[in-house]
Amino acid sequence: MQVKSFIESVLNEHLQPVRLDVLDESYMHNVPSGAQSHWKVTIVSDAFTGLRLIQRHRRVNELLSEALEGPVHALSLHTFTSEEWEKRGESVAASPECRGGE
Template identity: 40%
Template sequence: MLRSRTVTATVTAVVTAATATAARRGCAMAEGPVARAIRAKLQAALEPTHLQVVNESHRHAGPAGAESHFAVVVVSERFGGLPLLQRHRLVHAALRAELAGPLHALAIVARTPQQWLDDPAVPPRPACLGGSQREHRGA
């Protein structure tokens, strides 16, 4: 029970920090239909103890309100004993329809609850250099 409380407290702190960061950056926290589908499918398939779904489409070329680029942080007991590639395959399997349709890019952090307790930090995502931005850097 103590471990469960620790996980809950850690998750609450991380979500609160993420919400505050998004507010400072002027990002909307509302989820569109693709984000909601991603969240629901990952919840059903992996029963995570922690799940973050972040729409990063605003960092890429495309129309306002697009839902094509996402990052997910999934913490699940289902990942226990699995190598990183197998964890990613489980996430991809859950999101097969989205990956075949509107979802263009997906960054995945897949950890067990113990790994999340040991290190809840999520690596920063690099800036997008695709599409028209590539032309501006002289590539």
Template identity: 45%
Template sequence: MSVVLMLSQNSTCVRTLCTRLLHSRPLMASDPSCPVETSIRAKLTGALQPEHLEVHNESHMHAVPPGSESHFRVLVVSPCFEGLSLLQCHRLVNDTLKEELSTRVHALAIQAKTPQQWAKDPSLGKSPGCLGGSKGDHTVQQKLQTD
């Protein structure tokens, strides 16, 4: 949490995010067929109040079992990113999704933009195809197991 607090002492969005992260309860997934994606969407919406949000499950592009929720790409357009470096924006997203990243999510590609940046370039980057790297990652199977 100290990383988030160091980002900007006078940023309303950062203070709001810190308060929500400190006082939040785990979110229940509304769609049982994709609980991780639902949780990612809910947490990013609640913490960053995005003007535009896209959450893409790219697990099917990787060497994981069918139906996995382990690889995601997110596009978050939020005024909370105003005045922050790209690294600080990514840290906000990572801190918001800390639980998912420490359990079931193996990879997260982030595009974080301010509304002005989005207005200039409203595009979503594309992920490269899987090179099979997860085959050597012995933690993937453990992360993919459901409770």
């Protein structure tokens, strides 16, 4: 299974998001073509209600532990409840350019 499909499948199943964006940002890094190693995930789910940011990230990391042990090197998480997402104008900042690697 492709990494993106795995991430989407697991998060949809366990967190029932109202919005889920999974972007492969590997091309922005010094990795082999097709590496699928750097991901940006924006997830809006009411399953995050009452959870602090660190708890949300731990939950997502736990759910994606199989991918994190394998092909995924970096995972940028943007986790919101529906209410938070609406308040912020339904957007996240662009990812910074890679500063590492040769």
